Amino acid sequence: MTRTCLRIFIALLVLTFAVTFAVAVLQTDSKADIAHRDNPSSLLVIGDSFVAGAGVTDPGQSYPVLLAHATGMRLSVDGQGGTGFISDARGTGNGDTSKLLDRLDADGQKFPNASVVVIDAGRNDLRYPVEEVGSAVSDYLDRARAQWPAADIVVVVPAFITLQPFDGYRDVLDRFESSASKVGATLIDPIAEGWYQNVDVATLLAADKVHPNADGARIIAARMEQSLRSHGVVPATA
Secondary structure (H helix, E strand, O other): OOHHHHHHHHHHHHOOOOOOEEEEEEOOOOHHHHHHHHOOOEEEEEEOHHHHOOOOOOHHHOHHHHHHHHHOOEEEEEEEOOOOOOOOOOOOOOOOOOOHHHHHHHHHHHOOOOOEEEEEOOHHHOOOOHHHHHHHHHHHHHHHHHHOOOOEEEEEOOOOOOOOOOOOHHHHHHHHHHHHHHOOOEEEOOOOOOOOOOOOHHHHEOOOOOOEOHHHHHHHHHHHHHHHHHOOOOOOOO
C-alpha cells in the first residue's frame, strides 16, 4: 500500500465520530415534499462515511440529502463510516458497524419499497486483494437484486475527491462493471465521468483532506444527479 493510500484509509476510519452511523428517513417541508405527492419514488443510499456525511457540519449538507432534494425523492440512508463490501470497521472507533452484506436484511426490512437504491461503497476495501473485492461486490449485488427486484439499483465505482484514480483502479472497475451488469444495475464511474475535472479539489475537501466538505457534497450531489438523469434512472429535466 502506498503512503497516499494509507493516509486516505486512516482518514476514512478516524473521522466520523459524529456521523459514522447514519440510518435515517429525512423528510422536510420543502419543494421536495410537494414533488413527493406527485412522485412517490423512494431513494435509498447505502455506503460508508461519504454517505453518512463525514466532513460536513450539518447533516442537511450531506450529498444524499442534497441529491434527494434535487430529484424530488423521499430519502432513506444507511451510511456507516469505515465500512464496505468487506470492511466491517470493527475496532476502528466508528461504533457498532457492519459490512454492507451484514446490513442487507435489516435494510430490506426497513426500506422494502425503495425504488432507487444507490450503493456507494468500496473505498475502505481497496487494501484487500482485488479478487476478494470483486467476489464481495458480486455477492452483495446478487442479494441486493433479490431484496429489491423491481428497484433501479445504482452502483458507484469507488472514488476519492482527486483528479487521479487510485492504484489498481482498472482492475477494480472491471469487477464492478461485471457485477453490475449481471444484475442489471446502473454503473456510475466518477473517474471516467470526470466529476472533479476543472475544479480546484482542495476547496472541496474537509480538514482531513479526504472527505467532502459542504462544497464537495454539493459537487457530488450535482454530478450524481446528472448521472442518474443521463442513465434514465431519474427523468431528465425539461
